[in-house]
Amino acid sequence: SQSSLQHNEASLPKMPPFDYTPPPYTGPSAEEIFKKRKEYLNPAIFHFYKDPLNLVDGKMQYLFDEKGRRYLDAFGGIATVCCGHCHPDVVDAIVNQTKRLQHSTVLYLNHAIADFAEALVSKLPGDLKVVFFTNSGTEANELAILMSRLYTGCHDIISIRNGYHGNAAGTMGATAQSNYKFNIVQTGVHHALNPDQYRGVFGSDGPKYARDVEDLISYGTSGRVAGFIAEAIQGVGGILELAPGYLPSVYSTIRKAGGLCIADEVQSGFARTGSHFWGFEAHGVVPDIVTMAKGIGNGIPLGAVVTTPEIAKVLTHRSYFNTFGGNPVCTAGGLAVLKVIEKEKLQENAFKVGSYLKERLTSLKEKYDIIGDVRGRGLMLGVELVQDRELKTPAKSETIRIMDEMKEIGVLIGKGGFHGNVFRITPPLCFTKEDADFLVDAMDYTISKM
Numbered sequence: 226s227q228s229s230l231q232h233n234e235a236s237l238p239k240m241p242p243f244d245y246t247p248p249p250y251t252g253p254s255a256e257e258i259f260k261k262r263k264e265y266l267n268p269a270i271f272h273f274y275k276d277p278l279n280l281v282d283g284k285m286q287y288l289f290d291e292k293g294r295r296y297l298d299a300f301g302g303i304a305t306v307c308c309g310h311c312h313p314d315v316v317d318a319i320v321n322q323t324k325r326l327q328h329s330t331v332l333y334l335n336h337a338i339a340d341f342a343e344a345l346v347s348k349l350p351g352d353l354k355v356v357f358f359t360n361s362g363t364e365a366n367e368l369a370i371l372m373s374r375l376y377t378g379c380h381d382i383i384s385i386r387n388g389y390h391g392n393a394a395g396t397m398g399a400t401a402q403s404n405y406k407f408n409i410v411q412t413g414v415h416h417a418l419n420p421d422q423y424r425g426v427f428g429s430d431g432p433k434y435a436r437d438v439e440d441l442i443s444y445g446t447s448g449r450v451a452g453f454i455a456e457a458i459q460g461v462g463g464i465l466e467l468a469p470g471y472l473p474s475v476y477s478t479i480r481k482a483g484g485l486c487i488a489d490e491v492q493s494g495f496a497r498t499g500s501h502f503w504g505f506e507a508h509g510v511v512p513d514i515v516t517m518a519k520g521i522g523n524g525i526p527l528g529a530v531v532t533t534p535e536i537a538k539v540l541t542h543r544s545y546f547n548t549f550g551g552n553p554v555c556t557a558g559g560l561a562v563l564k565v566i567e568k569e570k571l572q573e574n575a576f577k578v579g580s581y582l583k584e585r586l587t588s589l590k591e592k593y594d595i596i597g598d599v600r601g602r603g604l605m606l607g608v609e610l611v612q613d614r615e616l617k618t619p620a621k622s623e624t625i626r627i628m629d630e631m632k633e634i635g636v637l638i639g640k641g642g643f644h645g646n647v648f649r650i651t652p653p654l655c656f657t658k659e660d661a662d663f664l665v666d667a668m669d670y671t672i673s674k675m
């Protein structure tokens with residue numbers, strides 16, 4: 226063990242049993258891979274652990290390292306693996322389609338793309354009936370921003386501070402966290418006050434924060450805008466649920482200014498929030514454009530934009546397409562994902578297990594002052610660590626240390642937030658009550674030893 230804490234093996238929390246042994250691994254060691262990664266891969270990628278983890282197998286909510294050691298995956302590949310790692314139905318769908326036809330492009334007909342588009346539309350309200358497939362969340366948001374600009378003839382976009390929408394030229398503008406911004410031209414984006422119920426100036430008063438959007442329009446634009454983009458629960462920003470009443474009020478303001486409302490469901494979609502299939506549904510709004518990725522493919526690179534037939538028409542005066550969008554292997558996988566969510570009642574499970582987990586984490590907050598806030602919905606939960614509850618000073622180094630120690634016990638948890646002091650819990654939606662207990666026990670044990 227790499228742990229710096231003194232463990233008493235007998236008192237260590239025990240991982241729930243799981244009947245699966247991965248095949249033997251014969252590949253290179255973690256050290257060898259790490260050496261290559263340092264030499265050949267993007268130097269800006271950070272790795273989560275002091276000793277980077279070499280993951281070689283995945284099965285449902287568990288991951289396995291090169292030595293066959295099992296870990297409970299509480300991060301789900303950044304809120305992406307919704308059905309479970311290598312879910313057999315999803316794997317079968319991908320393999321069968323791969324054997325038959327791997328690629329054709331949307332210039333030809335293929336049933337996988339049409340069937341998946343139809344199934345996706347059936348999950349959306351109102352007139353959201355036209356699907357554009359992309360390869361990532363960034364690309365989906367780029368397209369949504371482009372559509373809103375073309376449709377309205379305006380350029381100004383409003384997004385929320387602390388939001389994350391991607392890292393290409395347009396989406397980097399909409400993203401509002403310095404950690405993810407570079408000094409390139411990012412014109413026409415205005416960042417509204419974050420309706421952050423933990424740190425925000427107006428607490429949980431959504432409509433009060435919404436007035437800032439009115440001000441941004443009045444003072445920073447011609448009075449007309451292209452659109453507004455927001456996550457219902459900020460994921461990268463530290464699992465912050467928009468204050469209640471905020472979205473309905475902002476949607477009405479934006480529409481009065483001629484703009485379109487874009488829901489970025491890249492993290493909060495596909496049943497993750499438990500109470501609803503889409504995050505925006507908890508706020509009682511219907512967007513004009515919905516963007517999605519991550520959970521859509523259980524880990525297959527895939528994204529989509531869904532909008533109304535009227536808005537979709539703005540792209541018809543030019544040719545708009547991309548080579549891989551709607552690739553039959555990805556869309557066959559996506560269709561299998563939707564079926565698994567339904568068949569295995571994963572939304573209901575996210576609600577049930579998520580509510581239980583949140584309750585247990587909230588009890589942990591009563592026990593330890595370092596836990597400043599527990600929040601989120603379903604299996605999209607956040608635990609914010611602070612050095613001082615009054616001042617809310619971010620406990621950044623403690624977050625890193627606890628995370629490393631939890632890995633030693635067998636739990637992989639996510640980390641994020643503007644200050645890097647929030648645990649992000651976004652596991653596969655097949656997470657069980659026993660897994661939730663193990664996660665909380667591991668966190669409890671680790672904090673108690675520090």
Ligand code: PLP
Nearest residue numbers: 361362363389390391460491492
């Ligand atoms: N939107 C949200 C809410 C995200 O969390 C992310 C990625 O984390 C993106 C967009 C960008 O997606 P991708 O990384 O697939 O480009």
